[in-house]
Each structure stands twice: as structure tokens, then as C-alpha cells.
Amino acid sequence: MNKIYNPKRADxxxxxxxxxxxxxxxxxxxxxxxxxVRSNGDGILKKYTKQFDKVxxxxxxxxxxxxxxxKSLVSNDLKEAIKLAKSNIEVFHEAQKTDRVxxxxxxxxxxxxxxRPIQKVGLYIPGGTAxxxxxxxxxxxxxxxxxxxxxxxxxxxxxxxxLNPAILYAANLCGVTKIVKVxxxxxxxxxxxxxxxxxxxxxxxxxxxxxxxxxxQIATKYGVAIDMPAGPSELLVVADDxxxxxxxxxxxxxxxxxxxxxxxxxxxxxxxxxxxxEKEVAVQLEDLPRKEIAKQAIANSKLIYVxxxxxxxxxxxxxxxxxxxxCVENEDFYIDNTQNAGSVxxxxxxxxxxxxYASGTNHTLPTNGYAKQYSGVNLDSFLKSMTFQKINEExxxxxxxxxxxxxxxxxxxxxxxAVTLRLNSLK
Ligand SMILES: NC(=O)c1ccc[n+]([C@@H]2O[C@H](COP(=O)([O-])OP(=O)(O)OC[C@H]3O[C@@H](n4cnc5c(N)ncnc54)[C@H](O)[C@@H]3O)[C@@H](O)[C@H]2O)c1
Ligand SMILES: N[C@H](CO)Cc1c[nH]c[nH+]1
Ligand SMILES: [Zn+2]
Numbered sequence: 001m002n003k004i005y006n007p008k009r010a011d012x013x014x015x016x017x018x019x020x021x022x023x024x025x026x027x028x029x030x031x032x033x034x035x036x037v038r039s040n041g042d043g044i045l046k047k048y049t050k051q052f053d054k055v056x057x058x059x060x061x062x063x064x065x066x067x068x069x070x071k072s073l074v075s076n077d078l079k080e081a082i083k084l085a086k087s088n089i090e091v092f093h094e095a096q097k098t099d100r101v102x103x104x105x106x107x108x109x110x111x112x113x114x115x116r117p118i119q120k121v122g123l124y125i126p127g128g129t130a131x132x133x134x135x136x137x138x139x140x141x142x143x144x145x146x147x148x149x150x151x152x153x154x155x156x157x158x159x160x161x162x163l164n165p166a167i168l169y170a171a172n173l174c175g176v177t178k179i180v181k182v183x184x185x186x187x188x189x190x191x192x193x194x195x196x197x198x199x200x201x202x203x204x205x206x207x208x209x210x211x212x213x214x215x216x217q218i219a220t221k222y223g224v225a226i227d228m229p230a231g232p233s234e235l236l237v238v239a240d241d242x243x244x245x246x247x248x249x250x251x252x253x254x255x256x257x258x259x260x261x262x263x264x265x266x267x268x269x270x271x272x273x274x275x276x277x278e279k280e281v282a283v284q285l286e287d288l289p290r291k292e293i294a295k296q297a298i299a300n301s302k303l304i305y306v307x308x309x310x311x312x313x314x315x316x317x318x319x320x321x322x323x324x325x326x327c328v329e330n331e332d333f334y335i336d337n338t339q340n341a342g343s344v345x346x347x348x349x350x351x352x353x354x355x356x357y358a359s360g361t362n363h364t365l366p367t368n369g370y371a372k373q374y375s376g377v378n379l380d381s382f383l384k385s386m387t388f389q390k391i392n393e394e395x396x397x398x399x400x401x402x403x404x405x406x407x408x409x410x411x412x413x414x415x416x417x418a419v420t421l422r423l424n425s426l427k
Contacts, residue, residue: 021210052184205226396419
């Protein structure tokens with residue numbers, strides 16, 4: 001890990017650079033695949049599945065028989081763990097339901113807001129290097145609570161052309177309506193345009209590698225909404241001498257093992273904890289099965305010493321981490337002053353993994369600094385807010401004159417007439 005002492009503010013942009021490619025680096029490839037899928041559908045999905053996933057598929061749609069077979073391949077212990085996680089995610093997302101908001105803005109003018117589900121949603125479940133079945137819970141549970149009718153899931157097949165049984169089990173448990181074996185750019189293009197196998201959707205959700213993330217951003221050009229850019233995982237920890245170096249190192253490695261383009265950062269006002277965490281990372285890394293991946297992510301990662309808490313929080317807000325662990329004595333200072341972070345984890349006994357799986361919060365979160373303007377997935381991500389109004393005779397008399405004057409000032413006579421006719425009818 002690179003150690004940096006008191007970086008100057010002018011250098012923060014360079015110091016905090018992510019190791020991922022930019023939209024500009026990938027969009028040429030994405031645009032090409034999108035155009036092919038738009039014109040030729042399933043055949044192109046299969047072509048790119050062969051090229052990128054190294055498997056030739058006859059049928060991309062998962063059958064009932066495959067779902068049934070998967071049930072017996074998942075251990076009872078894992079089923080119970082999935083059910084516990086699902087239950088906590090349900091509780092937290094159910095609690096996000098809001099009542100309709102109704103106000104009489106002027107006598108006789110009633111306005112209200114209600115939420116309605118997005119009818120057709122597409123869920124992308126990453127599977128390139130690890131089958132992230134936990135992501136199904138994070139997306140399908142709120143989609144179901146919101147009342148989405150059609151829930152399509154795409155995930156890349158393994159070399160045998162299969163999806164991991166836990167993916168099929170979780171998808172079935174959570175009410176997914178269609179499961180398709182396709183990943184990467186081609187899956188996002190398929191959900192954007194619709195193909196023989198994949199229904200077109202209104203909004204695409206889910207994390208993925210940088211190809212998936214850029215493809216989702218390009219999908220918006222074609223009128224599809226997306227949750228947010230949720231790319232390679234990242235974690236920033238702020239720790240002082242009250243933190244356990246071993247715990248901090250384990251958290252940093254937990255996100256480093258996601259992919260070679262993940263990034264983890266430790267910020268501290270203590271040189272002692274920086275040195276201790278550096279040593280712990282080296283020790284714990286050696287025992288990880290995904291050591292080669294984590295090692296590359298760790299090479300992109302930083303240990304940053306700053307003199308004081310104010311510099312630390314300014315730097316953290318400038319970075320806008322996907323995950324932010326606060327492990328310091330004066331935790332309230334950091335909690336109160338965090339402006340930009342996807343999800344915040346507080347104290348020595350709150351590992352980031354808890355939010356990844358089972359505490360109840362959503363793990364689909366903005367990366368690459370997008371926490372400055374995007375929220376992580378939540379119940380509202382699957383809903384649209386609609387407004388309604390009803391105006392009676394008294395109401396139109398109360399606000400009619402103002403509408404007429406404003407319409408006239410904008411030079412829009414027909415707008416004015418729509419009010420004038422009604423006012424005249426009441427004379
Ligand atoms: N931000 C979040 O909320 C969040 C949550 C979970 C996971 N993640 C991230 O999701 C990612 C999962 O990545 P993954 O690769 O394991 O799975 P993935 O499913 O996102 O991507 C695999 C697909 O990428 C495509 N691909 C691979 N190499 C390509 C190339 N050179 N050109 C074009 N397409 C290519 C293939 O089609 C393959 O099917 C990780 O980066 C992880 O950090 C983020
Ligand atoms: N940490 C990931 C979000 O960036 C989510 C995840 C799924 N499985 C394990 N982790
Ligand atoms: Zn994770």
C-alpha cells in the first residue's frame with residue numbers, strides 16, 4: 001500500500017484517483033455492442049457470451065427444472081443464512097415505506113403525492129469472478145416490497161453454461177420472474193432494447209465491473225433509467241489508536257478481494273495505527289484464496305496520514321467512498337460531518353461485510369465518487385412519485401387570476417384561456 005503523509009489539498013485529486021477505466025475508455029466498445037444487440041437480439045448476446053465468458057449457450061433462459069435442481073444443491077445452513085439476511089433486508093426496506101402526502105395549498109385546491117412501482121425492472125447480478133447471490137436479496141427484496149410486476153434477472157454463466165445454484169435459489173426465493181444467463185455489456189444492452197429472450201425493462205439495477213457500469217450509463221441514452229453507477233467496490237476507513245489494526249486490515253482486504261480494480265484507503269491521524277494496519281494487511285493477505293486479486297487491489301490502495309480530524313473529514317468528503325468505516329474515539333465528529341458516502345459503518349464491531357450480507361442495509365451503492373450525488377439502492381429506487389390535484393369552484397377562483405397573469409406574461413394565451421373559460425362559467 002502507498003503511504004502518504006499530509007498530502008497538500010492541491011494534490012488530493014491525484015492522491016484520490018481511482019484505478020478504474022473511464023467512460024471514455026470503454027464507451028466505444030459499449031456503443032458497438034449496443035447497436036449489434038439492438039439490431040440482432042439473442043444471436044449477439046450469444047456471440048459475446050462466447051467471446052467474454054468462453055461458453056456457447058443454446059438456451060439462455062433458466063428453466064423450471066434448473067431452479068428445482070438448484071434447491072437441492074444449496075446446503076440447509078446456507079438456505080437458513082440467506083433467509084435470515086432476507087428477513088433483515090425486508091424489515092429495513094419495509095420500514096422505508098412512506099404515507100401519501102396530502103395538502104390543501106389554498107382553499108379548494110388539494111394536492112397530493114403517491115408512490116407507484118416501476119412495473120418492469122431488470123436486475124444485474126455480478127458473476128464474473130464470484131457469484132454474488134447476496135445482490136439478489138439487495139435488489140429483488142425491495143423490488144417486491146415496492147410492488148414491481150416484472151422482475152428480470154441477468155447474470156453471466158460459468159464455463160459450463162450454468163448459474164451458481166445459490167443464485168437460482170435466492171432468485172426463486174425472492175420472486176424474480178425471469179432469469180437469463182447473460183452478463184456484461186451484452187446483458188445491459190439486452191435489458192435496454194429487449195431481445196427474443198430478455199424483456200425490455202424500464203429501469204436497470206445492480207452493480208458490476210467497469211464494463212457493466214459504463215454499459216448502464218450508456219443505457220440511459222436510450223431512455224432506460226438506472227439506479228446509479230455501482231462499479232468496483234471501495235472502502236475508506238478512518239481509524240485512530242482506539243481501533244484494532246487486525247479488524248481494520250480485515251475490512252480493507254474484504255473489499256480488496258472483490259476485484260483488481262477495487263480500491264481501499266485508510267485515513268488516520270495516528271502513524272502508529274497506519275504502520276500496524278500495513279503489517280496486518282501483509283499477514284492476512286497471505287492466507288486469502290483470492291490473494292492474487294486482493295494483492296493487485298492493495299497495490300492501488302493508500303494509507304494516508306493527516307494531522308487533524310478536519311483535514312481527514314475534508315479529504316474523505318472529497319473522495320466520497322462507497323463504504324466508510326468510522327473507527328475512532330470521537331466518532332460523532334465524523335458521523336455529523338460526513339457529506340459524501342454510500343454507507344457508513346461505525347465502531348470496532350461493525351465490519352463492512354455485515355452490510356454486504358445480513359444487517360439489513362442495501363449493498364448496492366455508488367462508487368467512483370458518485371456518492372456525492374447518488375443514493376444507494378433503497379425502496380424509493382423502485383418507485384416513482386406521482387402527484388395528483390383536485391380543484392373545486394372555490395379553488396379555481398382562488399388561484400385563477402394568478403394563473404391568467406402568469407400565462408399572459410409567458411405569452412401563452414391557450415394556457416390563460418383554460419382558466420378564463422372556467423372562471424367565466426362561474427360568474
Ligand atoms: N458498487 C456496488 O454496489 C457493488 C456491489 C457488488 C459488487 N460490486 C463490484 O462488481 C464487480 C463484479 O465484477 P465481475 O467481473 O466479477 O462480474 P460482472 O458480472 O460485473 O462482470 C462479468 C462480465 O464482464 C464482461 N467482461 C469481462 N471482461 C471483459 C472485457 N475485457 N471486455 C468486455 N466485457 C468484459 C463479461 O461479459 C462478463 O460476463 C466487482 O468489481 C465488484 O467490486 C460492486
Ligand atoms: N461489497 C459489495 C458492494 O460493493 C457487495 C458484496 C456482495 N458480496 C460481497 N460483497
Ligand atoms: Zn463486499
